Structures are given as C-alpha cells and as structure tokens.
Amino acid sequence: MPNSKRRSRHRRNVGQEAGRRELVSRSLQSAQHCLENQDFGTAYAHYLLVLNLAPELKNDVKETFQYTLCKWAEELNSLTRFQDLFDCYEHALELFPNDEVICNSMGEHLFRMGFRDEAAAYFHKAVKLNPDFPDAKENFYRVANWVVERWHFIMLNDANRNLLYQKAIEKAVCSGCRSVLDIGTGTGILSMFAKKAGAPSVYACELSKTMYELACEVLAANDLDGEIKLLHMKSLDIEIPKHIPERVSLVVTETVDSGLFGEGIVESLIHAWEHLLLPPKPNDGRVNAENYGKVIPAGAIVWGMAVECGEIRRHHRVGAKEIAGVCLPETLEFHSPVYASVNSDESLEPYTTEKLSRVPGGYTALTEHFQILTANFNNLQELKSFATRKPSKINMPVIKAGILDAIVVWFTLQLDDEHTLSTSPSEDTCWEQAVYPVQGLLDYSLRSGDSVTMEISCQDCYLRIQKISLVTSEYGMDVERNFKEKNSEAELCSALASLQTTNALGQECMLESTEIALLNNRRYHECFKAAIGKVLSSLSLREHSMDVDSHSNELNLEKNQSKNSVTPDPLYVLDVSEGFSILPVIAGKFGPVKAYSSVEKEQHQVALGLISEANKFPKETLEFWLNHLQDENMVLQRPKSDKLWSIIILDVIETSGLIQQDVMEKAAISRCLLHSGGKIFPQHVKMYGMLVESRSLLLETTVQGTDPTLGFNIAPFINQFKVPVRVFLDMSTLPHTPLSKSVELLRVDLMNPYLNCSSREVKVEVCKAGHVTGIPFWYHVYLDEDTVLDTSSKSSHWKQAAIVLDKPIQVQAGDELVLDVQYRNSNVSITVKQ
Structure with a gap:
C-alpha cells in the first residue's frame, strides 16, 4: 500500500508539472498576442504569472518584460493610477531586485512625482549595478543636485x-x-x-x-x-x-x-x-x-547693509517701459517671489542668496553696516519671543548716493565665548549672503542726507525685512518718498475719482527672477523681433505672390472696388518657450498674425492680455494655446485651421546653462507642423568651450581629501554624489585662469537634423601652462544666420556651465588635447584624451 501511495503522488506531481508547463506556454502566447495589440496591462499580468510559475525563464523573458512594464507604467501614469503603477514596480523588483533598467525606470516615475530622495536611491542603485548605464547616470546626475545640495561640498571644504x-x-x-x-x-x-x-x-x-x-x-x-x-x-x-x-x-x-x-x-x-x-x-x-x-553655537549677531547692485536689480525689477517696440502698461507691476511672500500668508523664503564677492558688476554700499538683531541660543525665553516679538524699526543714514537695490544680510556666529565665524561678504567663507531685493517703490534713488527705513520681524522662522522706504530730509522735515507725489489738486482729485472704477495699485504679476532678467534682456527681444519680422515678411510676400498668380484676372477686375476690404489670411505663430514670454506679443506687431502663447499661470495670461491691449492689438491677435488643448502634454499640435505654423519658438537652452531635455524630439515634431517656408526659432545652436584652471570649480564639486575635514574620511562617500557638470556659473566672476582659446564643441541644428553629429573629437591647443580642472561652456543661439545671441554676454539671462574633470591634467603651452564630445538625449558629456 505505501508503494501505491507513492505512485499516486508521483502521478499527481507529473500531472501538475505538465499542467504548469501548459499554463506557462499558453500565458507566454497570450502575453505576446497582447503586446502585438498594445494591450500592455494584460500582457504584464501574463508575464507576472509566467515568472511566478517558472522562475527559470527569467533570463529568457527579461527584456520583453522590461519593455512591457515600462509601457504599462506609462499608461497607468497617463490615467493617474499612481498606486497601481508603483505596485507594478514593486512586483517587478521582487522578481528582478538587481535589474538596473527597472530601478532606473522606477526612479524616473518617482522623480516626476516629486519624491526626489526616493528617486535618487533608485538611480544610485542602478548606477552601482551598471556604472556604464548612460540613462541611469544622466538621471542620477540631475537628481543628485537636489538630494545632496552643492553647499555640502563647499562647506566640507571650508577648513x-x-x-x-x-x-x-x-x-x-x-x-x-x-x-x-x-x-x-x-x-x-x-x-x-x-x-x-x-x-x-x-x-x-x-x-x-x-x-x-x-x-x-x-x-x-x-x-x-x-x-x-x-x-x-x-x-x-x-x-x-x-x-x-x-x-x-x-x-x-x-x-x-x-x-x-x-x-x-x-x-x-x-x-x-x-x-x-x-x-x-x-x-x-x-x-x-x-x-x-x-x-x-551659543548665539549670533545679524548684520545688514543697503546696497546698489545692477545684477540684483535686473533679476528683481523690470526696468523697461518698452521692449522691442512693445509698450508695457503702467498699470502692470512685475515682482519676484520674494516680494510676493511679504504680502502672503505662505511661509516662503523672503530672500534670495548671492555670493556678494562674486556678483557680476560688484556692488556699492549705500549705508554703513548695521546690527539687525542678536540671538542667544542658550536662552529659551528669548528663542520663544522671536515669534511673538513686535516688528522693530531701523533707520539708517545714506553714506553714498546711488540706487537702492537690496538690503544684504549676514551674521556672526558665536560658537562660544572664544570662537566666532562670520559670513560677511568680505570673508572667504562657505556661506552666501541673504539678499532682500527692494521692490514696489516709485523712486529708488538715494542722495546723501537721505535715510533708509525698514521693519524687522521673525515670522514663520524667517527673518523678514519689510516696509522698506526712503526718507528725504527737506525743510527740516522727514518726507517719505514711497509714493508718487501728485503735482496738483486736480491730479489728486482725478486719482481719487479713479479709485471708484479701477484698482489704484494696478495688476500685479509675479515672475521668477530669471523671467524678470529675461524681460530686461533687450538684445534678446530685439533679435527675436528682427528674426520674426524676416520670416513673416517673407511668407506674406510669398502668399501674396501666389494669390496674384492664381487669381490675377479676378483681382484685375475687382481691385478698384475691394483692395481696401480684403483681409489677408493670418500667419500662425506658436511660442512654447518656458515661463513668461512676450514674444507672441512682439510677433503680433507684424499683423495680420495669430500668435499663441503657451503660458499656464492665470496671472501670466492676464499680464499678456493687458500688454496686448496696451499695444492696441485686435482681440484675436493673441490667444493662449493651452486653452485649446485637451492634453497639455501634447503642446506641439497643428492649429485648429487648415493652416500650419509659420513660426514655432522653442527653448533650447536652460537658464542653468544646459541644453533643454527632449529638445530634439520637440524639434522633430515641430518640423512636421511648419508651413512651407516656416521656421523654428532658434534654427541652430553652437556650443563653445575652453580649458581653464580653477580651484573654485574643484571646491564646489568635490571634497578635497581629508585635509579640510581634519583627518576624517568623508570625501569618498559624499563624492559619490558629485556631478561632472557645474551649472549656474557666471564666467565673468568665476576665479579661473584660461589655458586655451575658445573652440566650437558642438552644433545642434533644429531645422536640419542631418547636420547634427552625436559624437565628435575636438582638438584644443594649450596657450598657457597650468592644470586643466574644467571646461566651461556656453552657446551662440542662431535665430537665423545673421541674428545670434551669446549666452555668455553681460546682458544674458542665461548662466554658463562647466565640465569638471575627475583629476586635473598638467599641460604646457603648445600641448594639444583632444576632447571627446558626446551628445545623447539632450545631455552633453566631454572627456579629455591626452
């Protein structure tokens, strides 16, 4: 009998194994059929079943499973089924815990949803699993700046x-x-x-x-x-x-x-x-x-100083009343976020930061430095009082005439009664200074004898400097100059009457500091105006010529009656550049044009509408493109007419100094949507660079051994998060020594992709002996062959970037280095061949 039971169990096991193999085979066939029909969800379910029943097939189906997972995840993401998406990845990682492709893909979804720390962990793991996996390396480099901020390196290098x-x-x-x-x-x-x-x-x-x-x-x-x-x-x-x-x-x-x-x-x-x-x-x-x-530290003393600084001004105040022929209405006021936070309940940082010793153009002190407050960190009652303390008022006499641009703040950190460190602009320290840009005044000019007043408070755990005003001593009286003085009783009555019908403060529009710098970039807008005018003029002449050729008889008969009543068809312009842009309004001045802006924020749309009205455009001239789209991810589409776009404006360069992600994919779509003779702006971009020696670049990107950390072994671990590219550089103030002339490194052509090359070698002759530590780079942006923007110019709203070498290379004058330049997925990598 026992033998009989064993035979029975054996037959049952054989039958189960056969059934398992049959189910696996059928599931594989079903999965393949679903893939052919792009039913990725069902295909994914079949593959999960196969891998759970037959783990021995993992290597055989791995690549197809990865593809199915990514496709199904994209579909779940578009349906906002985020929990299902992450469940799928968790199941996949249980089956393939050391798969770099799945780890990288999981990180991409996490990063899109704002989970930076978690995304960094997956990208880091993918790079460790496969150091030569380019997608994971590029993703890790981009996210590393978020999760391990660059100040960690600078701080640890501050011996x-x-x-x-x-x-x-x-x-x-x-x-x-x-x-x-x-x-x-x-x-x-x-x-x-x-x-x-x-x-x-x-x-x-x-x-x-x-x-x-x-x-x-x-x-x-x-x-x-x-x-x-x-x-x-x-x-x-x-x-x-x-x-x-x-x-x-x-x-x-x-x-x-x-x-x-x-x-x-x-x-x-x-x-x-x-x-x-x-x-x-x-x-x-x-x-x-x-x-x-x-x-x-035991406490701190906070210091302040009023300064004039053109660089701060151009990032926080729009200085022009007219830009490339476009008038800005007086009722429209632009402010940067630090100004908006003063008047809001949100706990936004009320300041920005700058390394004053390296700000382009420098700065001028308009007052003596003054004490703002003291903090005793060993006194509980004093700490508690910060949140409830009433604002205090400070009045500082002006020592030098100038333009009031900001209140600059730093502190002395009292570690104990013997050791102190200062973050003053005059000190060589890892800290930047806090900058409170002055905005909202009608007059920013200061003269000797004037004074600057402000209110100091500590709300939401932030030091706030508010109600900054200018006071002039006239006739023995102090007179505030914050508001425009009415010159007559009639003007005053008119202003009071207008309060009943209009907002006396006008329309406020908050822009990022880089967007304000862009508005202040006159050359940028003048160049676009010239390039847009050429294309629209050419297309208008072409259409007119075609109309004359095809309807010459009708036109000759009717020209005397209707030449003034015929309205030509408009030309279509689409601006999909990032952020706030007045380029559609500039294009509208070349009417008849239908210009579409892709701005998303309601306040930005209102501002562009006011600018359009101030320039007396017909209402239909400017439209907001996203209002016409069902899917905002599909911005590049044909207009709702039988026409194509005459001009499509793309952002190619980020303000950080890098090439925009997916720009070539956007250019490929744009070329298919262009009217014959239409153009993409910019048409092409050239990237330039040079060899430099700069210790600052090294200190800002990697911890330099154990010396600055006083013998502790920290560098190898923090340096895992170094990135080969330093962004948001300003070459005009970066301490460096040029070791070569500038050379062309790369060409990115949006209109003629066959001219692009994903890999090239560039020979660079060394003109001065030294140690090459980095390769700064910038761009010449060609709107057409005659109209070029230089991202390294003083007026540029763009910053520069630099490749930082792992190890400095010693060179002599006359040496020649070969740079291997790779361009892949909008990412540029440069390696040096000696």
Missing part, C-alpha cells in the same frame, strides 16, 4: 569653519559636557568631532534619507558606527527614553542658512531646551557643566 567648530566642541566636552546631540548631522562631521574630543555618549539625527544613509557609511569608515547613535528622524520627533536614554548636556548644530533662521534652528532649539537638553547653567558660580545644558 576654517570645520576647525572653529572642532575647537568649540572640544572645549565644551573638556569642560564637562558628557553627552552630545548633533541636530541635522549631514555627513556626521560634528558628531565625530564630539566623539574624538572624548564625549562618552554621542547621538545624531538626520531627516534626509539620502544623507542619513551617507552618514552611516561615513561613521562606519571612521570606525565610529558603534560609538555614535544615528537616528533617521527630525529632532522634533525625538523622545526620551524611546530614542535616547536621557537629556544631553550639549547640542551641536549648524542648521543655519544664509538668513540664519531659514532651516528652523529656532524651532528645533526651543524643542531641544524643553525636551532634550539639561537645564542651562545658573549664574551662581557653579561650574560643573555635566549637570547643565548648552548649545553650540
């Missing part, structure tokens, strides 16, 4: 900053601080200073998943992973004894930005004093620091 922090921490530990909490540890360097100083208990917390994992690697490499307890959380969520056993005697932190408070140091220290720190030392002479708490 003086590191040394001052180390000395202050050593002093505190030696004076009795036995337990230390590092808030916002980053790479863990301050924690390691504390441990090296001899603190028995050291804890550190870090919210960023990427930085937390990086810190874990750093601690392990320095044999401190068992000595420092690292928590992946906000300090506000730390509980005793759940996360750390007891209150600590020292908190160290550098959660300060250029405006001091922008990273939430006040909020985190209030929580620390209330829940994580021992009470502060009383003023009764007792000195046993072990029983009391303290903070490094």
